[in-house]
Amino acid sequence: MKSIEFESAQNVKIEYELASVGQRTAAALIDVFAFAIYFIICGMVIGFSGFFQADLGSFLFVQLLIVKLPWIFYNPVIEYLTQGQSLGKYILGIRVVTLSGERPGLREVFTRWMFKGDFIWISADIFVLAWGAIGLMGIVYAGTSERRQRMGDVMANTIVIKNKSSVHYTLKDVLSIKNQENYTPEYPEAIRFTDEDMLLIKNTIQRVRANPNPATKKFAIELADESARLLGLPQTPEKRMKFLQTLLQDYVVLTR
Numbered sequence: 001m002k003s004i005e006f007e008s009a010q011n012v013k014i015e016y017e018l019a020s021v022g023q024r025t026a027a028a029l030i031d032v033f034a035f036a037i038y039f040i041i042c043g044m045v046i047g048f049s050g051f052f053q054a055d056l057g058s059f060l061f062v063q064l065l066i067v068k069l070p071w072i073f074y075n076p077v078i079e080y081l082t083q084g085q086s087l088g089k090y091i092l093g094i095r096v097v098t099l100s101g102e103r104p105g106l107r108e109v110f111t112r113w114m115f116k117g118d119f120i121w122i123s124a125d126i127f128v129l130a131w132g133a134i135g136l137m138g139i140v141y142a143g144t145s146e147r148r149q150r151m152g153d154v155m156a157n158t159i160v161i162k163n164k165s166s167v168h169y170t171l172k173d174v175l176s177i178k179n180q181e182n183y184t185p186e187y188p189e190a191i192r193f194t195d196e197d198m199l200l201i202k203n204t205i206q207r208v209r210a211n212p213n214p215a216t217k218k219f220a221i222e223l224a225d226e227s228a229r230l231l232g233l234p235q236t237p238e239k240r241m242k243f244l245q246t247l248l249q250d251y252v253v254l255t256r
Contacts, residue, residue, distance in 0.1 A: 002148060004099075004159060016101075019094040019160040021143045027088030028135070034087055035071050042066050076113040080106060093163045096153075108156040115152030185250035189231045198251050201227070201244050208241065220244065 002018045078086050083103040084096035096104050096112070104112075117134035138150035147159050204223050207216050224240035227247060237243040 002146075004147065004161065016161040018148045019092075019162055021139060021148060023092050023094055023162075024142065024148075024160055025139055027086065027092045027094060030088030030091055031074070031086050035074070038070070039067055072118045073113075075116060075118060076109040079104060079112075080109045089160075094160055095163060096158050096160050099157045099159060104156070104158055108158050111156035112152040112158060115150070115155060185253055186246050187231055187250050188254065190247050190250040191254045192230065193227075193247075193251055198248055201248050205241065205244055205248070 004016055004018060075086055079089075079096055082090070085094075089095055096109075098104055098108060115134075116138070120134075138152070142148050142150045142153075145154070147153075149159055153159060201223065204216075204220050208220050221240055224243055225236045227244065228236040231247075
């Protein structure tokens with residue numbers, strides 16, 4: 001499972017799973033299917049009106065205005081208005097975000113669009129083969145990319161993630177920690193901290209347990225040192241992980 005980590009406004013690190021190539025492809029196919037239905041409806045309405053019997057120039061104009069332009073600009077417009085989701089992405093629960101976890105802006109959505117090749121549809125229909133080739137190249141590129149990005153994502157500094165974070169902690173989650181009867185807090189000053197601070201501490205403890213690599217251990221050490229400083233301790237307890245766990249338990253007891 002590939003994932004990416006963002007930092008919230010409260011300095012809480014939240015991890016999101018990257019959308020798979022299969023999910024992205026399925027979302028694109030849903031969009032194509034939805035527009036196929038739209039094309040059929042438009043063709044039936046325009047055909048019944050007898051407009052196509054006028055002349056070739058009028059037919060091409062209507063085809064461009066009613067059929068092609070909506071499809072060409074569908075992705076950048078809808079992803080900008082809905083904060084990174086097309087119909088297909090919405091159904092599959094994925095969305096486009098920037099590398100910092102923010103909603104994509106006009107620059108990002110139109111950069112992605114330029115490398116998607118939808119503008120090819122404004123030309124002769126035979127160039128649809130080139131559009132298909134661009135789509136296939138995007139699938140291959142995303143499949144080999146570390147962050148599952150196609151070329152448009154790389155140029156726009158965007159990624160596609162699942163909506164729900166794979167590591168998400170709430171206050172209820174913190175309060176579910178087992179309490180001890182007649183528990184005496186070791187660090188009464190823990191009351192100074194906030195719920196967000198405790199979520200960060202619990203998140204860090206969980207992350208060190210699940211993935212004890214040098215980076216997570218270093219962050220845990222720095223977090224323990226900073227917590228000790230905020231508590232006014234002369235030095236950080238030697239067993240830093242136990243210190244963080246005790247601090248978290250003290251906070252739960254003191255705030256219940």
